[in-house]
Amino acid sequence: MINWYPGHMAKAMREIEENLRIVDVVLYVLDARAPYSCINPNFENMLGRTPVIYALNKADLGESTRVKQWCEYFSVQNRRALTLNATASKNTAPVITAIKELCFNKIEKYREKGVRTSVKCIVLGVPNTGKSTVINNLCGSAKTITGNKAGVTRGKQWVRVNNYLEVLDTPGTLYPKLEEQKIARRLAYIGSIKDEILDTFELACNLSEELNAIDSNIISSRYNVEKCSGEECMSRIARARGYLLRGGDPDTERAAVTIIDDFRKGRLGKITLDSVEELS
Numbered sequence: 001m002i003n004w005y006p007g008h009m010a011k012a013m014r015e016i017e018e019n020l021r022i023v024d025v026v027l028y029v030l031d032a033r034a035p036y037s038c039i040n041p042n043f044e045n046m047l048g049r050t051p052v053i054y055a056l057n058k059a060d061l062g063e064s065t066r067v068k069q070w071c072e073y074f075s076v077q078n079r080r081a082l083t084l085n086a087t088a089s090k091n092t093a094p095v096i097t098a099i100k101e102l103c104f105n106k107i108e109k110y111r112e113k114g115v116r117t118s119v120k121c122i123v124l125g126v127p128n129t130g131k132s133t134v135i136n137n138l139c140g141s142a143k144t145i146t147g148n149k150a151g152v153t154r155g156k157q158w159v160r161v162n163n164y165l166e167v168l169d170t171p172g173t174l175y176p177k178l179e180e181q182k183i184a185r186r187l188a189y190i191g192s193i194k195d196e197i198l199d200t201f202e203l204a205c206n207l208s209e210e211l212n213a214i215d216s217n218i219i220s221s222r223y224n225v226e227k228c229s230g231e232e233c234m235s236r237i238a239r240a241r242g243y244l245l246r247g248g249d250p251d252t253e254r255a256a257v258t259i260i261d262d263f264r265k266g267r268l269g270k271i272t273l274d275s276v277e278e279l280s
């Protein structure tokens, strides 16, 4: 069972709930490689009437047709969605446009009353989706700490983007019980769950099966092995790469680390694991 809900996350969840009362808009950062898996069911009730922007970040790593389908999925539900690559500099103009549109009435009301205030936006999402990177991109400078592992941001942090916009960075949050293990595994593949608690070998075996279901050439062409999945696949990758243990047995653990790392870095191609069709 994959489950990760440390104390800092429970605290963050309480702080998010409190701050949702004072913000004007929510920027919900999802990973374009698994946007549906990134939806935290606990937020659905908490968000209330606050307008939400669903940002499918890491779009540079996602598969464009599926990413587009997910944007449409949100749009037909009248939910504002956009795609992002937050590591490309000055790439967040669509976020600013969406915030302005969704908060237009509020901005106008303040202006009419002569109140000098800024729009407040909270940034939410599961760990490692790029929340802090999006904020740095909005600011044009590294105002928040980022890092390529789950759980980098540990406490909330208000950041002023400009005269009219303040954003609240929050720690990535999951939910107390990740009952749906298919979702838990996808969160693990994309690096949203602390690696130290995962069984890398088992996870890699599952990933190979998921990748084969999308396109059986993904693994065979990257590692120059015959089509395979599961344990057999780790063994073949290890042999093809010359990852051998003393005695000549394949180092399947090393192959497992390799395939997960390659997936995360986009070396297996642009892949989106969640598909809209799975919902029906």
Ligand SMILES: Nc1nc2c(ncn2[C@@H]2O[C@H](COP(=O)(O)OP(=O)(O)OP(=O)(O)O)[C@@H](O)[C@H]2O)c(=O)[nH]1
Pocket: 057, 058, 059, 060, 061, 084, 085, 086, 087, 088, 125, 126, 127, 128, 129, 130, 131, 132, 133, 134, 145, 146, 147, 148, 149, 150, 151, 152, 153, 154, 170, 171, 172, 173
């Ligand atoms: N390829 C790619 N990498 C990204 C993108 N956005 C962020 N990253 C990388 O993803 C990793 C995580 O980014 P963070 O901004 O720290 O993620 P976070 O959501 O704040 O993570 P937590 O604070 O742990 O919840 C970093 O290595 C970023 O450089 C993107 O659009 N594309």
Ligand SMILES: [Mg+2]
Pocket: 131, 132, 133, 145, 146, 152, 153, 169, 170, 171, 172
């Ligand atoms: Mg962060």
